[in-house]
Amino acid sequence: MKAKNRLPLYALYGTSLVSATGDVMAAVAVPWFVLQTTGSAALMGVTAFFSVLPIIIAMLFGGTLVDRIGYKQVSVFADFASGVTILMIPILHLTIGIQFWQLVLLVFLGNLLDAPGRSARQAMIPELAEVAGVSLERATGLANAFSRATSMLGAPLAGILIAFTSAPIVLMIDAATFLVSAMGVQLFISRQIFQKQAEAQAESTNSYWQDFREGFSFLWQDKFLLTLVAVVMVTNMIDHAISAVTMPYYVNEVYGNAWSLGLIMGSFGAAAVTGTLLYSWFGDKISRRWVFIIGYIIISLRSFFMILYPPLAGMIVIAVVAGLAAGPINPIMGVLWYERIPDYMRARVFSLTSAGFLVAMPIGALLAGYLLEWLGLTNSLIIYGLIYCLATGSLIFNPTANELEREMVIAENIERL
Numbered sequence: 001m002k003a004k005n006r007l008p009l010y011a012l013y014g015t016s017l018v019s020a021t022g023d024v025m026a027a028v029a030v031p032w033f034v035l036q037t038t039g040s041a042a043l044m045g046v047t048a049f050f051s052v053l054p055i056i057i058a059m060l061f062g063g064t065l066v067d068r069i070g071y072k073q074v075s076v077f078a079d080f081a082s083g084v085t086i087l088m089i090p091i092l093h094l095t096i097g098i099q100f101w102q103l104v105l106l107v108f109l110g111n112l113l114d115a116p117g118r119s120a121r122q123a124m125i126p127e128l129a130e131v132a133g134v135s136l137e138r139a140t141g142l143a144n145a146f147s148r149a150t151s152m153l154g155a156p157l158a159g160i161l162i163a164f165t166s167a168p169i170v171l172m173i174d175a176a177t178f179l180v181s182a183m184g185v186q187l188f189i190s191r192q193i194f195q196k197q198a199e200a201q202a203e204s205t206n207s208y209w210q211d212f213r214e215g216f217s218f219l220w221q222d223k224f225l226l227t228l229v230a231v232v233m234v235t236n237m238i239d240h241a242i243s244a245v246t247m248p249y250y251v252n253e254v255y256g257n258a259w260s261l262g263l264i265m266g267s268f269g270a271a272a273v274t275g276t277l278l279y280s281w282f283g284d285k286i287s288r289r290w291v292f293i294i295g296y297i298i299i300s301l302r303s304f305f306m307i308l309y310p311p312l313a314g315m316i317v318i319a320v321v322a323g324l325a326a327g328p329i330n331p332i333m334g335v336l337w338y339e340r341i342p343d344y345m346r347a348r349v350f351s352l353t354s355a356g357f358l359v360a361m362p363i364g365a366l367l368a369g370y371l372l373e374w375l376g377l378t379n380s381l382i383i384y385g386l387i388y389c390l391a392t393g394s395l396i397f398n399p400t401a402n403e404l405e406r407e408m409v410i411a412e413n414i415e416r417l
Contacts, residue, residue, distance in 0.1 A: 159262020275327015
C-alpha cells in the first residue's frame, strides 16, 4: 500500500486560498475605485465586462493548452504573469497616473493570464486526492469550501483596507497573493504526481485544434452537461450583474460606505463555506438533484428581499441564507464533472464548460450599469429575480436533471462503456 502524502493536496488548498482571496479583494477594490473616481455606474459595468470577457476567452482556448503543457507548469506561469500585470495598476496610478482605458486593459490582461491557472489547479484535484488517500467527494468539497472562504476573507478585508488605505493598495496585495501562490505550487507540488497525464499527452499525435475539437465534441454530445451549462450561464449572468455592479451601487446608495459592502460579501462567503462543508459531510446521504434545485431557487429569492431595502443587519441575513443555499452547488457540479469527463481531456472540458458558465456574465455586468441608470435600482432587482426563478425552476420539469443523482451517473457511464 502506498504511503499517503497529503502535503501536495494541502499546498493546493493553501495556494488557491491565497490567490483567490486576492482576486476577491480586487473584485471589491476595482469597481469601488471606478465608482469613486468616475461616479458612473455605466463605467463600472464596462469595467466588469472587460473583467470577465478575457476569462471566457482564456477558458475557451486555454484548457487545451493546460492538457498539452501540464497542470503544474501552467499554474505557476499563470500566477506569476497575472501578479505582474495587476501590479502595474497601482504603480501607474501612484506615479504618472492611469487613464480609464489603461485600467480596463490591465484588468483584461490580468484575468486573461489568470484563467488557465484556475483550470490547471482544478484539474489537479483527482491525482492529489489519490496521493493523499482522500475521497474525491471530500477533496472536491474541501476545495470548494476553501474557494468559498475567499469571499469570507477577501471581501471584508478589502472593505477595511479601502476604508483605511486605498483601492490601489488593495491591488498591490492582490498582486502579492499571485506571487505567493506561484511559489507554493512550484515548491510543494511535484510534477511526478501527474505523470500519467503527461505520458498520455506525450503519446498523442493530435494537433492543438484536434485536441480542442475532441473536448468540444465530448461536451456537445453530453446533453446533461449542456443543460447544466445553459442554466448556470443564466444564473451566473445575474449573479455577476448583482455582485460586480448592482451590489456596490446598492450599498453606496443605501449604506454609504465600503466596509458594508465587504461585510455583506463576507457574510455570504462565510455562509457558503458552511453550506459547502455541511454538504461535504452529509451530501452522500441526500438527493443531489433536490439539494441543487432547491438551493438555486432560494438564491433566486434574494433580489426580491433586497427591494425592501432592509437595514444592514437584515441585508446580512439575506446574504447568509443565500450563501448557505449556494454552498452545495459547486461541489455537486465538481464531482459530476470528475465522474463524467475522461482524465486525459479533463482540463479542456473543464475550461469549455467554465467558458459556457461565464459567457453571459460580461453582458450581465454591462447591462446592469445601464439598467440602473434607465430603470432604477428597484426595477433592476425585480428583473434579476424573475429571470433567475425561471432558469432555476426549469430544472424541476427537465428530465435530464435526473442525472444529477448518483445512480443515473453510474448507469450513464456503464452505457458509454
